[in-house]
Amino acid sequence: MTDKTILEVQNFDVDYGYGDAAVRAVSDVSFTLGASKVLGVAGESGSGKSTLVYGLTRLLREPGVIVGGEVKFHLDGEGEFDILSASEEEIRKIRWSHISIVLQSALSALNPLRRIGREFDEVLRVHDANLSKEQRRERSEELLALVGLRPDRLRRFPHELSGGQRQRIMIAMALALRPELVIMDEPTTALDVVTQREIVSELAELRRQLGFAMIFITHDLSLLVELADDIMVMYAGQIVERAPAKELHDAPRHPYTLGLMNSFPPLHGERTELEGIPGSPPDLKALPTGCPFSPRCAFAMDKCRQERPPLVLEVGTEHSVACWLHDSSYQGAVPVELSKRLAKNSGGAQ
C-alpha cells in the first residue's frame, strides 16, 4: 500500500442553527486519512462524532451548517475534490462511487417498501448506465456472497430479515461501487454482541481484500482497538486525543479516553469491572470555560477550568492529546493511570 492521503480535513467547524442561536457542534477538527486506512472516531453521544462525518460528506441535516475549514478528498480519477465548494451534481457523482456510508439502524436505512434486490439494482444503475439488468443482478449476488448471504435474499423485504442480515446487506451495498472510503456510523450498535463480533471481523477481512479506507464511528473503544489503525477521541465537538490504535489502547493520555475504555468490556477477553464516566455528556449550549471535560474530570486542576488545552503532538510519537496534565508547562506528577502503559487488556487475555 502507498502512503497516499485520501482525506484531508483542516479546522473544520460545524454549527447547529444560525446567528445568535448557533451552537458549535464540531470545533476546529483537523486530521488526514491515508488510503486503505481505518480511522476510528470514539466518543459518547453528543460528542460530535456523527456530526463530524455527516458534515464532511455534506449529508448533515437542517439546522446543521458548516461554518469553517477545508475538506479535500483525493479520489481515484477525480483528483483533489473540494467538497465544501462543490456543486450538488458534482457531489452526487462522487457519492457511493467513491464515498459510501453505513448507518446505525439498517432497518430504518432500508426503504421498507422495496425488495433488497431493487435497492441494489437502483444504486448500480444510477452510477453505471452501461450495466445490463443481468449484470446488475450478478453483481448484486456477488456482493451478497461477499458478506455471506444467499442470493435469494435479494427477493426479500427488509422486515423479513434479521438485524444482522440487514446490516450485512447495508455493508454489501456500501461496497457495491468499490468506493475508496466507507463511513461506518455505529454499524454494530443495534446488534447483539455475537453478531457485533462477527460483523467486525468480517469488516476487517473485507478491508484486507478490497483495500478501502474506513472511518468507523462508535462509542465502544474496545471495538476500535481491533479494527482501526488510528483512533480519534472526541468530546464536546473537539478532538481530545488522537493516536495509533494500539498506542491509544495501551497508553491512554486523556482522562476521558481512560473513562471511555473503562465503560466497555473488551470485545475479546475477560470481563473486567466497568466504571463508566461520572456526570452526563456536556450541554453544547453552555460549555464551561476551560477544558469542556473539566467538570467531570477526576484530575481537574484550576488551570483546566480557566483555559482550554490545545491538541498537542507528543514529541517523537504520533500521539496527540489536549490535556493540561500532559502539557510541558505542567510541573506536577501525571496520575499513574494516565502515565503508564496499561498491560491488563493488551493483546487479549490468554
Next chain:
Amino acid sequence: MKHLQLPKSLKVRVGLAGLGIFILLTIIGPWIAPYDPNYTGFAQNASPSWNHLLGTTIQGQDVLSQLLIGCRSTMVVSFIAGFLATIISIVIGVASGYVGGKADEGLSVLSNVFLAIPGLPLLIVLNSYLPAGQQTNPLVIGSVIALTGWAWGARVLRAQTLSLRDRDFVEAARIIGEKRVRIMFGEIGPNLLPILTSSLLFTILYAVGVYTTLAFLGLTNVSTWNWGTMLYWAQSNNAGLAGEWWWVGPPGIMIALIGTSLALINFGIDEFINPRLRAGGVSAKIRRASGAPRRPRLGLTPVLHKSTEAGSR
C-alpha cells in the same frame, strides 16, 4: 405539567385570535346586530350600502343582522356537539386503551363501526325522525351530531392511551397501588391533553360542518337564524344565479373562517405532537440573514465561511 404560554407559532396565534373573535360574536352578536333579522321592510335585493353593510335579501331583510345573530346558534350547537362527542370519545377511547382485552376489542369494533358509517346520511335519517319541536332544541341536535361524531376521537385517544399505558410513570403508579380510575385520570389524562384538544377542535369543526349542512337542507327550523339557514334561503331563492354575492357569500365565508381558525390551532398542536413538522425553528428570514440558502436542501449542508474566509488558497 407545562405551563401555558403564548404559543410561538404564528399559525396558532392567528387561529386563536380567530376563534376568540367568533366566541366574542357569539356573545355580543345579537346586541350589535343593527336590525331585527326577520324584519322584511327594507329595499329588496339591495347590494351593500352604508345602511346595510352586507345588503339585503330578496325578502328585504338585513343580511348583516342575520349573520351576526346566526353566529350564536351555529356556535352553541357546534360547541355542545363538540364537547359531548369528546366526552363520549374520552370514556370509550381511554377506557378501551387502558383496560385492554375483550372490552377493548368490543369498544374498538364499536368505534370502527361508527367511523365507517357515513355520518351525514345517518344524521339526516336520525334528524328526520325527530319530533318536529325537537329539531330546534340545540341540546337535542347537538347530541345527535355528537352521536355521529365521536368515533374518530375515540380511536386517536385509544391509540395514545395504549402507548402511555406501559410508560414508566404509569407503571410506577400501578406498583404504588393507586386506583385504576385515579391512574386513568390522574396520570394518563394530563398526557393526553394535546391529543384531546386536537380531537375536540376537530369535532367542533365537524359539528359546524354538519350542523350548517343540516340547516342548509332545511332540516333544522328554518326560521331560527344560523349560517346554514341563511344559505338555505339564499339557495331556495336562487340568489347565486341572480348574482347576489352579498347574500350567498358571507355565511359560507364565516363557516370557512371558523373552520380555518380551528384548523390552524390544530396545526400548532400537530407540530407540538410531531416535532418533525416544526421547521427546526429556523425561518427563511434568519437563514437569509446568515447568507444561507433560503430553503434547506437534503444532502447539501450549507457552507458559511464566516471565521476563516479565504485562508490559504
Next chain:
Amino acid sequence: MKLLLRRLGLYLITAWVAITANFLLPRLMPGNPIEQLIAKLQGRVTPQMIRAIKLQFGQGLNQPLIVQYGHYMSGLFHGQLGESITLAQPVSQVLGGEIWWTIGLIGTAAVLSFLIGTTLGVIFGWRRGSRLDAVIPGATFLQSLPYYFLGTLLIMFFAAKMHWFPIEGAYDTGTQTQGWNWGYILSVLRYSQLPIISIVLSSLAGWMLGMRNMMVTTISEDFVLMAVAKGLPRRKVMWHAARNAVLPSVANLALTIGFLVSGSLLVEQVFNYPGVGNLLVNAVGNEDYPLLQGIFLLVTFTVLGANFLADALYYLLDPRTRVSGQAQ
C-alpha cells in the same frame, strides 16, 4: 390476508348495524314519526300506499318486534326496500336508475382529487421552506369551505355570470336524448365539469395538507438520507419518500370517503344534478321515509365497499401487511 379479512368482517358488522338501525329507528323514536306521517298522508295517497307503509314500518300489525325484524331482513335480502311515497315506485327501482349518475360524478371527482391533492402534497412537502409554504393558509381556508357553498359560488361566477359552464342538470335536455350517441355523451361530459371541479376543489386541500405533513415527516427518515448518500438524483430520492408518505393517506382513505361522499351528495343538489344526493334532499323535504331509508342503506353500503377497496389498495402498497406465511 388476515388483515383484509378482519376489515371485511368489520364492514359486515357495520352493514348489519346500519340495517338494524334503519329498522329500529322509526319504530323506537319518541313521538312515533310513522304514525304522524300516516295521519298526514290520509287522503293524499292511495289506500294501497298507506297499507304498504304500515306493512313496512310495522304499524298496527301487532307483531312482536322480532318477527317484524325477520320479515324486514328477508325482504331486504330480496332487494325489497319498500315503495317511495312521492314517486310511487319501488325504492330499489328509483335508486337503481339514479345511482350511476352519483357513482360517475363522485367517483371521478374523488379519484381526481386524491391524485391531484397527493401529488401537490408531495411537491409541497419536498419543497418545505420554500415560497410554496405560502399556500398553506389558503389551502386551509379552501378545505373549510362547505362543498355546496363552493358549488354555489362557482355557479354564480363561472356559469351564471361568465357562461363558461351550464348552470344545472346532467345533460342538455333540450337537444339530447339519452343513449349511446356522441352528442349525448359529450353533453354529459360537459355538464359534469363544474360539479366535478367543485368537489375536487373542496376536497383537494385536505389530501394536500395531509400528504405534505407526511412527506415532511418521512423526509426525516434514515432511508431518505441514505437515498441521498447513494448519490441518487433528487427525483429518485423524492420518489423514495413519496412512496412511503402516501401510505397514511391511503390508510385514511377509508375515513375520508364517508366525508367526501356526504359532502358531494349536496353538490348534486346545488347543481340540480340527478343522483342519490338529489333524491335524498327531496326525500327529506317530502318525508318520504322509505326512500330515505333506502338511500341511507345504499350510501352506507357504497361507502363500505369503497372502504374495502381502499384497504385492499393499502394491502397491495405495503409489503409489511403481507408478512406471515413466507420468509424467515
